[in-house]
Amino acid sequence: MLRRSFVLGCAATAAMLGAVMLGTVVLGLAQPSKAADDRFITVASTTSTEDSGLFKAILPKFTQKTGIEVRVVAKGTGQAIDLAKRGDADVLFVHHKPSEEKFVAEGFSTERKPVMYNDFVIVGPKADPAHVKGSKDVAGALKAIATAKAPFVSRGDDSGTHKAEQALWKNAGVDPASGDGWYRSIGQGMGAALNTAAAVGGYALADRGTWLSFKNPGDLEIVVEGDRRLFNQYGVMLVNPAKFSHIKAADGQAFVDWLVSGEGQKAIADYTIDGQSLFFPNATDPGA
Known part of the structure; x- marks a missing residue:
């Protein structure tokens, strides 16, 4: 009698395990179907x-x-x-x-x-050591920054902004990399470049959209804008x-x-x- 009960119990357990495994397989088959619906x-x-x-x-x-x-x-x-x-x-x-x-x-x-x-702008410290605030001549402003050896922070990351900045320096007839440390290429994004410019009291080129959404301007403000060469x-x-x-x-x-x-x-x-x-x-x- 005990042996018969044991056998029946094992059979019931096996049936339950089989049902659980079958359910798992069914769920497993259904899951990819759901994932396939994701677009x-x-x-x-x-x-x-x-x-x-x-x-x-x-x-x-x-x-x-x-x-x-x-x-x-x-x-x-x-x-x-x-x-x-x-x-x-x-x-x-x-x-x-x-x-x-x-x-x-x-x-x-x-x-x-x-x-x-949108457009690019040059931002810089309110003290404006290069005296470019209010200028609409971006080439003239960059020359003044280079002449003053005022800190300028470049993204240096092959971004669209960095490419535009390089073209603007070339247009101004200035090779900023030949300077004595005032030009800082950081190889990072726009937020990092703006944070660095704020920390060192430097200038930077930014697209207006990112500048307007920037939450930590510190002492920075727009100093150069409105030149058609800043079109983006x-x-x-x-x-x-x-x-x-x-x-x-x-x-x-x-x-x-x-x-x-x-x-x-x-x-x-x-x-x-x-x-x-x-x-x-x-x-x-x-x-x-």
């Missing part, structure tokens, strides 16, 4: 679009409309382009037109579309699926199309801080 794209972009708060403001609107999540990898423009060239992003959204056009020419995208613009254009490109078969072309193109649509352009225009616009949509401007 997302990866966008390689600049620190300015991320740090300014623009993406936080506009991406939920795109996701709500399409059901597509946007995962942003924010790097300097040069690093973002390299990321896209490796096929590690579906969309590239940066701000250095010559590099963007080269990206298309090399076949990594088939089309660049303009999205928006942004462009967006779908990474070419012919180069990388895993690119999510349909969903990536949906994001590109939304950015340049009336709805996307309005979302960009509506983003402000303290009543000031950080970016200005211009997808329909020829040659932008």
Whole structure:
């Protein structure tokens, strides 16, 4: 009798374990199905679009409309382009037109579309040792900073801002790296460059969007603005699926199309801080 009860008990236990294992298998089979329903794209972009708060403001609107999540990898423009060239992003959204056009020419995208613009500004200490405050001549201001040997902090990170800064120094006829320590290239992002400039009482080039959203200005203020050479254009490109078969072309193109649509352009225009616009949509401007 005891032996029969023991056998029956073992059988019941085995049946229960079998049911549990079957349930686990069923759940395991169901889980990938749920994951497969998740839609997302990866966008390689600049620190300015991320740090300014623009993406936080506009991406939920795109996701709500399409059901597509946007995962942003924010790097300097040069690093973002390299990321896209490796096929590690579906969309590239940066701000250095010559590099963007080269990206298309090399076949990594088939089309660049303009999205928006803002401008660069030079910020510096209120004491203004180079006496450039109020100038609208960026070349003259940079020459004055170099002559005064006033501290200037450069991102030095191959970002769009760094590329623009290098072009401005060249335009001014100044090689800042040949100086005696007043020029400081830190190899970091915009926030770090601004923090360093505030700490040393130095000057720096920043995009206006990041500057307006910067929370630790210290003694810094805008000293040079308004020169047409400080114009800062942004462009967006779908990474070419012919180069990388895993690119999510349909969903990536949906994001590109939304950015340049009336709805996307309005979302960009509506983003402000303290009543000031950080970016200005211009997808329909020829040659932008």
